[in-house]
């Protein structure tokens with residue numbers, strides 16, 4: 001019997017405890033494991049190497065991507081760093097999506113470039129650019145889709161086809177879509193990566209990352225790195241992330257419902273210059289998103305018809321939407337990429353990719369969408385009138 005997504009999220013890697021019958025995987029708070037005699041273990045020796053609560057999480061998340069191997073890290077960035085270090089060496093070349101998560105951009109350009117790994121950043125929404133950027137020393141194709149913060153969708157199957165037979169490993173950062181909406185390994189990717197801090201945990205109460213693959217050779221290198229470096233999540237975080245994952249399917253559906261309602265409301269509204277959401281027919285990635293994703297996700301970006309100060313006033317005036325980094329949790333969040341997530345990207349590069357000063361990214365949560373819309377509408381009035389105090393409107 002092959003289980004469906006929602007069943008795997010609850011049962012995959014999470015059997016009842018054989019010893020007690022506890023229906024939840026025990027959280028083992030231990031750093032080491034007793035051996036019956038020197039060198040003879042019960043399957044576990046030291047928690048950096050191998051840990052039952054972490055192992056259960058790795059198995060669950062691998063199952064959700066349709067793969068056999070998951071390697072968990074203490075954060076999404078630790079997972080990204082681990083993938084680069086485990087799979088590359090000095091002199092290797094990476095072709096990467098240009099419209100990239102700010103932290104990934106920073107580690108690629110400011111850290112890994114120093115160690116002799118070369119990066120070429122391209123617009124991967126056109127697969128022709130992928131083939132054109134390949135060099136003999138290209139070892140990795142790094143895709144992030146939908147992209148952050150403009151939600152551009154890369155055609156994963158077309159890009160993996162473009163590197164076919166070139167010995168290039170394709171990695172997809174699937175954080176924004178979650179395995180519920182998009183399954184990169186089925187589209188030809190070799191490795192899929194998540195910041196589990198986002199939708200998979202879903203409650204904004206733990207940091208985590210995971211790297212998933214079905215290839216034994218890649219898994220072996222990732223596992224070696226995990227043990228050698230030890231940027232692993234503790235048992236409590238593993239538990240929180242596994243608990244969040246159990247309701248992933250349910251939550252993501254509602255996140256998507258809310259995002260669609262809000263995107264339609266904002267699209268064309270006075271004071272909103274543009275709504276970036278792949279679910280809208282006007283978005284350049286609308287067709288690819290429809291083919292590749294179950295639904296277009298629950299993050300959107302809006303350009304206000306305001307200057308920087310007006311945009312900040314808008315963000316300040318919101319009551320339900322919290323100004324914060326991150327996404328994918330039950331609470332709705334708003335961020336200002338130019339001064340927050342993408343502040344470390346050089347201003348000219350930022351403008352070139354369309355991250356203007358009036359752009360805000362919305363992570364639509366699970367509140368009642370009527371309340372979320374009401375809050376946005378009121379803040380828009382405040383921001384556009386400038387001096388009017390919020391209390392005067394209520």
Ligand SMILES: *Cc1c(COP(=O)(O)O)cnc(C)c1O
Pocket residue numbers: 075076077078101103104144148173175176195196197198207208209326
């Ligand atoms: C948040 C995020 C990361 C980094 O994950 P952390 O858990 O914050 O370290 C990487 N990629 C994407 C797309 C993200 O949204």
